[in-house]
Amino acid sequence: MIAVGTSGERVRELQARLRQLDLFGRNPTGYYGPVTRESVLSYQRGHGLVATGSVDRRTWSSLCSRSRPPARDELYPPTTLPPAKPDRRCLTGRVLCISKSSRTLSWMIDGRVVSAMDVRFGSQYTPTREGLFQVNFKSRDHVSTIYHTPMPYAMFFSGGQAVHYSADFAARGYAGASHGCVNVRDKKKIASVFGQVRAGDKVVVFP
Structure with a gap:
């Protein structure tokens, strides 16, 4: 379904769901690059899935069952990286x-x-x-x-x-x-x- 080099709204949702599970340390970008691949690999290894680094239907279904639909602020945060706790x-x-x-x-x-x-x-x-x-x-x-x-x-x-x-x-x-x-x-x-x-x-x- 989704692999390295692809981009779009589904990738953004993927990243937001992985972030909910503390597996994606950045804010969603909508681009499936090496960082997203490593996050997917980590999820697959931790849930008994075939570790390919790409998202097939089984991986997507598993991820959706363990996360909630992201809110708009989660999909489109104001910064690329999460702001720090204010001084x-x-x-x-x-x-x-x-x-x-x-x-x-x-x-x-x-x-x-x-x-x-x-x-x-x-x-x-x-x-x-x-x-x-x-x-x-x-x-x-x-x-x-x-x-x-x-x-x-x-x-x-x-x-x-x-x-x-x-x-x-x-x-x-x-x-x-x-x-x-x-x-x-x-x-x-x-x-x-x-x-x-x-x-x-x-x-x-x-x-």
């Missing part, structure tokens, strides 16, 4: 809550997540600073004076470090890194958050 400093006020371990940013107001998105950070030579900061100023169409690269929807919080949209991140993913900024790859989401964030709002960057 305690994120639980009050208006905060850009940024987790390095989960590589996610959550825009939070009074402890409630309003929006979440994938982010990437600086390399080991230009690390993103950790700690409690605040948004110093915003610049919708900013261009770096040092690297001469566009930084749309920039929200500066520590010297030259800012949260901003990155076309490079959108194109290359985690194969690249920033010069210390917090890069966002979803332009629509960061544009929306940029319109809501005010100068003085908190920024929390934690491990």
Whole structure:
């Protein structure tokens, strides 16, 4: 029924069901790659099925009997990776809550997540600073004076470090890194958050 290289809604449901059973450590992507294959193999081995790494009718029926139909939020989560539990400093006020371990940013107001998105950070030579900061100023169409690269929807919080949209991140993913900024790859989401964030709002960057 489903094998490596296929994609679509059925694959997304498969991943969500495997995630319910703690066998798929990511959020659903809809693409059946090596990670999904290993998850299927683990399920098959644990339930007396022929371990092929592909989903036949017997595997699908077994999986459906041990999991529930995924809700929409399970099928279409806001980030590729599950957001980390918010740092305690994120639980009050208006905060850009940024987790390095989960590589996610959550825009939070009074402890409630309003929006979440994938982010990437600086390399080991230009690390993103950790700690409690605040948004110093915003610049919708900013261009770096040092690297001469566009930084749309920039929200500066520590010297030259800012949260901003990155076309490079959108194109290359985690194969690249920033010069210390917090890069966002979803332009629509960061544009929306940029319109809501005010100068003085908190920024929390934690491990």
